[in-house]
Amino acid sequence: MSQTLTALSAALPLAAGWSVHSLRLRRRIEDARRDPLTGLWTREAFEERARKSLSQGQQRAVLVLDLNWFKQINDTYGHAAGDAVISATGQRLGGWAAEHHGVAGRLGGDEFAAVSDVSGTRDTVTGNLSAKLLELIGRLERPVPFEGRLIDVHVSVGVARYWRRPADLSALLRLADEHMYRIKQEGGGFSIAPRHGLGPELGTVNGRREGRPGTHSAPEVAA
Template identity: 35%
Template sequence: MPASSLAEIGAWVDGPLACYTVGSVDGEWFVGFDRLRDAGLGMLVVIALVRGSEQLGFFVVADRRASTPSTELVEQLELLGSLVSSVLTNVRDHETLRDLARRDPLTGLEHNTAFGERLDALRRRAASYAVLAIDVDHFKNVNDTYGHEHGNTVLRTLAQALVAALPAQDLLFRTGGDEFAAVLEAASLQDAMRVAAGLEHAARCVGTPVSIGVAFDEEGGSPDLYVRADEALYRAKRAGRNVTVLAGAHQHSAH
């Protein structure tokens, strides 16, 4: 059966019925009919895979013989279609639940599990990369003064601003209450510091200053890059906040 005809059949199978049968191909029932006839098709049964009113897909049983499918065959195919629909639904639901389990419901960012997997993947590649540990400055004061609902709004707005400031290939994760981490596929330390400066600027633009610790691994494979970035973040806090500190360095950039 021509591959292009499958798409045309899919567009044709749009009604509420679960099974479509044609005893012999002797009529114009959808666009592309001629190609099926030229391919020697004599009988066609299309089973729509549905969940409630939603169509998940379809499968096709075809025969070169121009015969009418028996009632028993159609019933068996409908049962098979029901089973396949259930399997597809379960797979999709499982993927949805897995995605929800990996994401922070407040910001929509992936959190610690996905963060660890990303670090592992980059370590295995043995390519240069950087980790940025990011913490909102004086966030407790925000919650205490304006309430947790306002604090949640601050975190959502900040997360959106940071994601928008990141290069497309880099990822932001929420690793704690007011803590984030960015994983950068940085080719150089200068690239990593440039991204960190952009994140600082984005945070200031939404009125939420942050402190950032940066750790860079030129050769890849470092098992403790996040620990080093977190230590640099701690130094940034001690240095007065609203700064970026590089792991293993004593200087920092203040704004």
């Protein structure tokens, strides 16, 4: 009996040490999957969690959002100011998504995505979603303080609702991206895609919407 107790006593510190090591390792892996500037999930990690959210069978909305005139912010105030705007946008979006049982990520540059719950009946769901989007835009467009000045922020948001199974995240992101692009051409705000049809409506180059940077097509609307 005493030998058993002695062996257990010797093993406990090792087990505790391994547990702490495993916890630290998991945290490092998780940190590597988060965008260092905003704390949001990176594209791959976001898509993984977004697919899990969509698989739950409840109504969801997929959002793609972009900052308007972001290049002018960098050109006028410098890249540090641009980083401050990106950071604030990510934190605000992440907080909003968490409140609405969703997930948010930074896709790259000044482009973000999120999945949010959608509540209501067929007659009320669009109105409820619109109210949520107005709340989101109100948060995102609060001026960002930077070195004693306030930098104005403007966003465009495209939305595709998940309403049938199986959910195709890629198609939903593409549709939301199209509507984001359209509302951006009109000066900003949000645009919700109709519930019918998930097929792309704009031209595609190398799997991306025509006009996106890197597609070698028509120039993108000024960011």
